[in-house]
Amino acid sequence: AQRVTQPEKLLSVFKGAPVELKCNYSYSGSPELFWYVQYSRQRLQLLLRHISRESIKGFTADLNKGETSFHLKKPFAQEEDSAMYYCALTRTGANSKLTFGKGITLSVRP
């Protein structure tokens, strides 16, 4: 079975501080990992995926298979980063299901 663990419910930082949102997963096969974000009064949307190896809005996430982690990081938080963040996992292949973690609320204070 695939499982995603986000150990913290809330992270509050000041503007300009570094941010790390933790995500650990358990899956016996070859996983694909994602981060989704939901800003206030907006739809839940994809932020980034590990296979793209890209930086979106200053956020990056590296898949660490040894530690089974996919932490989301940003060196300098901005107020507009305040949102709910979900880590998600699926297996490779067609018609796969996406399993989400419980999510974490990021609050960036001025």
Next chain:
Amino acid sequence: SQTIHQWPATLVQPVGSPLSLECTVEGTSNPNLYWYRQAAGRGLQLLFYSVGIGQISSEVPQNLSASRPQDRQFILSSKKLLLSDSGFYLCAWSVQDYLGELFFGEGSRLTVL
């Protein structure tokens, strides 16, 4: 471009009453369709998914059911609502070859009294 609509946005229903939440997708064909429930502290729970008309997979036993009468229509139903059915329901779609990107609707807030 593709769009997804779900309605109603807000619903207040008494215990024991029926439920019907609708979701439609435009601008694509043969999508995968999903119903999730979003609850504070419990994250996003996959309730049902469908890879084609009439094909429904249920992820958790519950008081709800889903149907896909048309290619781009997905309906979440209940014959008799329970208090525990209260929550925020999200419909989503993805392309068939699925690279993990789901496109979500705006959600439906259900309150059962």
